Amino acid sequence: MTTIIDQLEAPVRVNGNPGYEWTPPGSFNELDSTLENFFVESQQSQERTLAAKLPDEQKTFRLGEPLRREDQFEGIIGCSASLREVFGQLKIVAPTDSTVLLLGETGTGKELIARALHNRSSRRDRPFVRVNCAAIPSGLLESELFGHERGAFTGAINRKIGRFELANGGTIFLDEIGDIPAELQPKLLRVLQEQEFERLGSTQTIRVNVRVVAATSRNLPQMVADRQFRGDLYYRLNVFPIRLPALRERMEDIPLLVRYFTARYATRMQKSVDQVSIKAMNQLPQYSWPGNVRELQNFIERAVILSPGKVLRLPLSELNQHNPFADIPGQSPGSRLTLKDANREHIIQALAETNWIIGGLKGAAARLGLKRTTLISKMQRLGISRALA
Template identity: 65%
Template sequence: MANKDTLGSHSKDQRKYKTLLEISETISKDQDLFALFRRLAQVLPGIVQVDFLALLLFDPESQLIEDFIIQANVAGDIQGGKKWQLDAHPAGTVFQTQKAFLVADISQDHRYPEAFPLMQEDGVVALCVLPLTSSLRQVGSIVFASRQQGTYQESHLEFLHHVAKQVAVAVDNVLHHQELIRERDRLSLLLEVNNTVISSLDLRSLFEKISQSLRKNLQHGYTSLALHDPQSHRMRTHILDFPSGKGLLQEGLETEMDDTPAGQAFKENRPVVADVVALRGYQSDFIKVLKQEGIQAVCAIPLSSPNQIIGTLNVGSRKKHAFPKHEVTLLTQVATQIALAIDNALRFQEVNNLKNRLAKEKLYLEEEIRTEHNFEDIIGESVALKRVLQQLEIVAPTSSTVLILGETGTGKELIARALHQLSTRKERSFVKLNCAAIPTGLLESELFGHEKGAFTGAISQKVGRFELAHEGSIFLDEIGEISLELQSKLLRVLQEQEFERLGSTKTIKVDVRLIAATNRDLESMVGANQFRSDLYYRLNVFPITVPALRERPEDIPILVRYFTQRYASRMKKPIETIPQKTMDHLSQYHWPGNVRELENLIERAVILSQGSELVVDLGALKQTRQKSLPSNATLNSAERAHILKVLQDSKWVIGGPDGAAQRLGMKRTTLHSKMKKLNISRSL
């Protein structure tokens, strides 16, 4: 008989060890507490009867213990989520005393008049409650419940204590993991807010981005910025972000200091959290509207700059019990950064006002050292050039696409740079790219960038020119050289302001102003199906034709003196005079290479000059002239001269039976187009 008892005891011990091993394996495989308790409810009845199994966790912030998980092996309507005072539930008592709690029949125990009746409704009779304590902290309590009287005895405690120790480790690991995630999210949010603060001085844009970050992390309903008005001593809603609202809340609403959590937070210089009950104590219209919008909890954080409290950051939630202590701490840190941003924005405004005043004061000096139209690098006083500069001043403040036309060497890049400097984008990048200098296969990568591995040789990610030019200007020279396939992608960027890098599906949005230039006849290329018509019309919003140097001969002496002085100074040569004969020859030459050819000639002349007089090889100039006679530039000049003569003969009457268009054998609109292209106007 003794042997049978020994064998039975040994078999029972084996079942206990096996059960503990299964629990340990479950914990090692998965950190899901719900899965763990489901497994516990399955394996424990093999050792001791368990009809209900519950996990209650202690909340240090509220000093309450909460039903976190309740697992039933029998039919019952037990719901978790209820919070208890520590002395109102046996799990709270066990948490405080760290001693086991056993009761054979709760109907005979009157220590917990609120908790026990709820258990009895589901048929609970016997209880065993044990503390959950890891090596680092006390986390809560575990409850074993049975519908049979006297289920739990002292003999069960050793085994159930082992179970509780393993559950405590699992719960502590999960809680620690959640804390790490929360800390990671907190640091991520603070970094995101910090990057936003340092990247923008526009308060509205900055606040909207910060609000989006908060909404992503806290899932709140609305955010507002209330600033204190020292004159009226009231709080005024300066900026409001409430994307899910009904539109009842409006910016600009003023409230008394005592009527809102914001006013209270400002006066007391501390965070104020008002739940659905506390909100009833505020009588302002603003709070009434908040309630109509469904907001049930508000957190107001003072905004403290180095010198003063300037207002409050206010966050509202549709949850009744929102804004636990760790969220308030996080919002306080965010509010510190917002206060710094507001202070920076105000200081920037002061600096900007001072900058504008200084700019006006030095305007006279700038006019003294610049040309008539304040274009530092564009030299000349001819009517044709002044007309171009006037067009620049008109179009520069807009964001419209500009197409710069003109022969090679006329200074199209200088015009593009001047356009950028006159625009509102002058503080941002001016990015240029010569489309003719890049092989067709690599041009798309240069424009839009590529990801690592997008094609053979793409060993790293590359940022394209459009991305570099975000909020600035991009200058595409020789745009007529772009392939038809790439033209369609360029058109999309112009229309949608978005593109994808090669090898990526992520859409990148940019704000870029395009300035294009070409020496080719794009209109003819469209007719020959060499250039997309839709792209041409998109580029040709505001065309500017840069005149050839032969069309503004009065500028040649000015340019000769400018380049002579520039290169003589650079080479430290004392050149002081330019022979009149040399100047006459240079002024009469037709310059097929335009300003670039003139600049190169003067640079070479400065190198060769040994004394104080500029020496130019005029023989080489004549040779160049003979070789360049058949060029397109000469044909353009002849066409311009012929049209001018006909216009003068017809007394500048363009239409009609005896008009210039009729005499030239072309439509009136065609003549207008050619006059525009060749810079012909009646003022000439």
């Protein structure tokens, strides 16, 4: 026979929902928490239902939510397969003292990766010194890297400590290493091999303990073939190469980057921009982003400036004007290739090379740096099938 006590001790379902049960006897705080969770999810469910009924122009993507821990690594935003591969390589090589060569287009975040390498190494508490080899006139670069003595040349009124000496015990980041003059390459090779050099105008040898991270957007093997870059220096730099993907190769990271940059600039400009039209967001991957993350960053900063209210106003007309796929040499105006067409051809080529095998280590998804499900979704969206290829 069921008593009143049995009935009181039976689980109580909130609004008949078995997912929200409270079993007495228990504290009122526990009951409050259960009811609060129920009503929050109910409200969110109602919001999703209402949003689904809105026209595409009125649907918005929330930007105010904080990024998850798995969506960033050492200040680098993204969770795409190609970027996770970079993170994996970074974790492997960071604890060592080996030279790392970062390869990638301008604006892909090579300096962020270099700093992450330093921060995850045993040298993290020592200096991180950055040198942009392309930004310093060739006549001054030797002095900048290795220092000089007083009177070494006209205008050298004091001794100068070079960047390698300043980085002693830490890491030196040589950005745009492909722009270093030919006459300076033997001296750089000696530092990499022997960890020693002389200041300009001095005969005293200085020994240092420096980890070298170099980066370039240029084709160094081709420069070696053209005798513009020393082969022995290239092989000494190319101990552990890491290729950084272009933004067009990790389009799934764009929403995270938009959220991150919007929050940064909205805070800096004291604005409350926290949402963006879904229709506008869906147009961003249709652009190839030749300037990569740096171009997207500047684009979002401009959008925040143009946004008077809560909704981010993306100046999409600028992307249409500057789409690099609009003018491909050798194509007539009537046959111009769109980014969608280029993506489609790229995927079909990978599928053909793998005999239309999608999954597995040797499948097209792995070759493209995508998840199997992501590739299938892209194929469905682009209308790709073996029968129609």
